[in-house]
Amino acid sequence: MSRKSTKFIFITGGVVSSIGKGLSSACLGALLKARGLSVTAIKLDPYINVDPGTMSPFQHGEVFVTDDGAETDLDLGHYERFLEVPLSKKNNFTAGQVYETVISNERQGKYLGHTVQVIPHITDEIKKRIFEAAKGFDICLVEIGGTVGDIESLPFIEAIRQMRSELGWENVTNIHVTLVPYIKAAQEFKTKPTQHSVKELTGFGIQPDFVLCRSEQKLDPAIKAKISLFCNVKADHVITAHDVNNIYELPLVFHEQEFDQRILERLNIWTGEPNLSHWKNILKTYTNPKNGRVRIAMIGKYVELVESYKSLSESLTHAAIANNCKIEITYVDSVEIENLGAENTITKNVDAILIPGGFGNRGTEGKIATVQYARENKIPFFGICLGLQMAVIEYARNILKMPEATSREFDETTKFPVIDWMNDQKNVANKGATMRLGSYPCKLLPDSLAAQIYKQASIDERHRHRFEVNNSYREALSNADLIFSGLSPDEQLVEIVEIKDHPWFIGVQFHPEFKSSPNNPHPLFKSFVGAAIKYRDLHTETRKPIGKKTTASTEQIQIN
Numbered sequence: 001m002s003r004k005s006t007k008f009i010f011i012t013g014g015v016v017s018s019i020g021k022g023l024s025s026a027c028l029g030a031l032l033k034a035r036g037l038s039v040t041a042i043k044l045d046p047y048i049n050v051d052p053g054t055m056s057p058f059q060h061g062e063v064f065v066t067d068d069g070a071e072t073d074l075d076l077g078h079y080e081r082f083l084e085v086p087l088s089k090k091n092n093f094t095a096g097q098v099y100e101t102v103i104s105n106e107r108q109g110k111y112l113g114h115t116v117q118v119i120p121h122i123t124d125e126i127k128k129r130i131f132e133a134a135k136g137f138d139i140c141l142v143e144i145g146g147t148v149g150d151i152e153s154l155p156f157i158e159a160i161r162q163m164r165s166e167l168g169w170e171n172v173t174n175i176h177v178t179l180v181p182y183i184k185a186a187q188e189f190k191t192k193p194t195q196h197s198v199k200e201l202t203g204f205g206i207q208p209d210f211v212l213c214r215s216e217q218k219l220d221p222a223i224k225a226k227i228s229l230f231c232n233v234k235a236d237h238v239i240t241a242h243d244v245n246n247i248y249e250l251p252l253v254f255h256e257q258e259f260d261q262r263i264l265e266r267l268n269i270w271t272g273e274p275n276l277s278h279w280k281n282i283l284k285t286y287t288n289p290k291n292g293r294v295r296i297a298m299i300g301k302y303v304e305l306v307e308s309y310k311s312l313s314e315s316l317t318h319a320a321i322a323n324n325c326k327i328e329i330t331y332v333d334s335v336e337i338e339n340l341g342a343e344n345t346i347t348k349n350v351d352a353i354l355i356p357g358g359f360g361n362r363g364t365e366g367k368i369a370t371v372q373y374a375r376e377n378k379i380p381f382f383g384i385c386l387g388l389q390m391a392v393i394e395y396a397r398n399i400l401k402m403p404e405a406t407s408r409e410f411d412e413t414t415k416f417p418v419i420d421w422m423n424d425q426k427n428v429a430n431k432g433a434t435m436r437l438g439s440y441p442c443k444l445l446p447d448s449l450a451a452q453i454y455k456q457a458s459i460d461e462r463h464r465h466r467f468e469v470n471n472s473y474r475e476a477l478s479n480a481d482l483i484f485s486g487l488s489p490d491e492q493l494v495e496i497v498e499i500k501d502h503p504w505f506i507g508v509q510f511h512p513e514f515k516s517s518p519n520n521p522h523p524l525f526k527s528f529v530g531a532a533i534k535y536r537d538l539h540t541e542t543r544k545p546i547g548k549k550t551t552a553s554t555e556q557i558q559i560n
């Protein structure tokens with residue numbers, strides 16, 4: 001397909017950040033895909049970091065990892081889950097990457113003596129990267145991070161302005177996502193921030209064709225008409241993205257307002273009606289699950305940061321839909337477990353326990369205590385990445401009777417590093433993009449729980465770690481009945497561990513949450529939630545929650 005045949009949908013944001021541009025882009029993409037078009041998406045991040053891999057979870061939510069090992073923005077997770085296409089490092093780039101390339105080109109003399117400037121050199125590099133990622137697709141959604149008017153996003157806005165005139169009216173459309181707040185005292189939705197934001201965008205030479213309004217409730221036609229008039233956008237091009245109970249409802253909310261139809265008309269594309277039966281089925285199960293509710297404790301040290309566990313909570317939701325149940329995730333602070341003991345915290349009243357990935361020592365003793373509690377009480381347990389490492393340390397301490405067993409990550413001079421540096425990580429000095437990243441194959445032990453769940457002999461999963469099970473302890477652990485049910489093809493790396501005589505206990509060195517989608521729930525999460533249902537049904541006594549429950553958005557994590 002030539003450059004020209006891809007049509008571009010640019011998404012900018014205004015008024016506030018974190019307004020849900022990524023999710024909205026993904027949902028629109030899902031509708032276009034349901035009409036038979038091939039769709040991809042790109043996220044442009046205007047910050048100077050080369051990628052988000054080095055950012056703290058307090059600064060940036062989850063770091064999403066692609067098959068080819070890029071550490072990317074969490075919006076790529078939304079895109080993959082809704083578009084069902086594997087994305088790559090081409091689908092997310094930052095100002096840092098663009099400047100790095102341009103400066104390196106300049107050092108190599110590639111600009112033939114010209115003064116290197118934002119326009120055209122930086123903007124050309126941005127356009128080149130957009131075209132590369134869009135190649136071969138009918139539609140490419142391009143989302144620009146941040147809000148319009150941010151100083152650092154100006155080159156990105158300018159690049160998409162140029163593309164609009166270069167590619168022509170029928171090949172490019174612009175959506176501006178804004179917030180329409182409801183002011184309680186006046187009992188009114190206010191459109192002024194939207195008007196100002198659109199004015200700001202037009203000041204950079206871009207008149208949006210669509211305004212997508214985030215609001216608490218559906219906007220009535222009078223408000224839409226007002227936005228239409230003041231923002232110079234057709235009334236049926238003002239779309240509401242109002243709050244929903246479940247993000248998987250959003251494609252249907254958009255379709256009801258004919259958003260997809262209007263986009264196609266604007267881009268002069270003809271397709272049949274979209275097939276939305278799978279989205280409707282998901283919604284039906286989600287709204288009215290037959291198998292009741294299960295409670296899952298997620299033990300972490302960023303419990304207040306729901307965004308840091310985005311793909312995980314989504315994967316659990318997919319698994320809940322597949323099991324026709326409602327899921328309630330309770331985020332438990334592992335430091336709290338250190339202070340109170342696992343048996344005295346909320347972990348006591350749950351149907352399954354999950355320890356997600358993480359870095360650093362803080363809170364790890366609480367996690368290890370949780371593994372012991374789950375193992376001894378036969379509560380379904382799922383350890384992911386650091387969670388596997390916690391499980392192995394716990395096993396070494398309590399079954400192999402090595403009380404000082406730990407990870408080299410927590411104690412550089414330990415004499416009992418059951419978890420140690422991976423060989424090729426030992427001499428790595430730079431922090432950025434140097435972990436073991438991306439998709440690697442793993443072979444499964446026949447007849448193991450993992451093999452039964454995957455129903456395959458070999459799998460591919462995505463990784464992001466520096467440490468691994470120390471091979472020097474493998475024999476002792478294996479003699480003590482720890483099962484290494486997944487190994488790298490050369491058998492040098494442990495990828496999955498299990499234990500005997502437990503209903504469901506699995507640790508994985510990879511991140512299965514990056515490969516789950518509502519239409520294709522990940523087998524491990526599906527089986528884990530199934531085990532939680534069984535556990536719940538066997539333990540019918542009323543359990544009252546103890547400990548702190550976070551105020552994590554119910555929209556993201558609960559099935560009502």
Ligand code: GLN
Pocket residue numbers: 356357358359360384385386387409464465466467468
């Ligand atoms: N900190 C551990 C490591 O680097 C685990 C990483 C993770 O959980 N993603 O190996």
